[in-house]
Amino acid sequence: MPEEVARKPSRIQLRNRKRIMEAALEVFSQHGYRGATLDQIADAAGMSKPNLIYYFDGKEAIHVALLNRLMEDWLAPLHEMDPGGDPLDEILAYVRRKMEMSREFPRESRLFANEILQGAPRMGPHLERGLKPLFDEKAAVIADWVAEGRLAQIDPRQLLLSIWAITQHYADFDAQIRVLIPDEVAGWDAAFAHVEAMFRTMLTVSERSG
Template sequence: MAGKPAKKPSRIQIRNRRRIMDAALEVFSQHGYRGATLDQIADAAGMSKPNLIYYFDGKEAIHVALLNALMEEWLAPLAELDESGEPLDEILTYVRRKMDMSRRYPRESRLFANEIIQGAPRIGPHLQSGLKPLFDEKCQLIRRWIEEGRLPPTDPQQLIFTIWAITQHYADFEAQVRVLIADEEAGWDAANAHVESVFRTLLASPGTLG
């Protein structure tokens, strides 16, 4: 006989899980995985440690849940590169979305960066199963655009790496950026304009320069 279907979590349970994950995001982004403790997460969530463990088995379970949610969010802009679109417009739209994410989700970006710096011990399988196929697919798309003469010759892999390096700098080094650029709004306007100009120039056809 088939077992009973899993009971759906209540609204309170859903709310508490979100509360724990938001608190954990703050703690992990500040202290890294190794420096973070369940006590710190429980304090940040405003609940007892036993209550927290009712929802998650331990620190690693919370960390993995955050990384899984982050991977889905982080891959969405790359997945939306559209082969039917104008290549330069598609890539610049991707750059803009990455800049927007760096502004809105600096903690999430630092969480991901800390995991990668440690050798991706918890998210490694997801890099292989999720990121790698998508990365290869979009590199092939960019390569095809180049072969069709719709983009100037460039290395698709290095292009994507450069987009990541430049756009995520504003999230991963947020504290430094805040010190160096006092006017946040003006700073972001300048950053967006400059970064778009960098990639527009890089990907311009030779005849459009000058």
């Protein structure tokens, strides 16, 4: 007798999985993987622990599901960098998108940072198979732009690392920034303008070198 085709999850199941993922994101971003517990996640999701375990085998399964989703979202803006576009426009668009992600998704950024600080025990394969090839590909594109004289002389790999370090700082150190710059709206406007101006100045080919 042929095996039964796996049933698609119902709307209720999809909704409950989404509730669990959202609750887990909040708990993991606050406490890290080691400090988070299934009880905390269940409480945040408003359901019992046995009900939660019906959807996920345990804490690690939830964490891995979140990381898988995060990697897709996190890499999307880098995928969008177009080798056929204007080099400065393409890189500045990437910088702006990374800033937007830090403003819109600070918990996701902290989840990623916590995983990396622990040595990426659950994310290592994604870094090797997903991030590394894309990083090398886009670094080569930037290197071509530099060689063509369309960007200032710069190390492409260090440029990408600097973009990540600066833009993600606004998410990972959100609590500190809120104290230092209490006006959130004005602070973000200033941050966008400052970061874009900094990279524009860094990457623009000077007339003297032309």
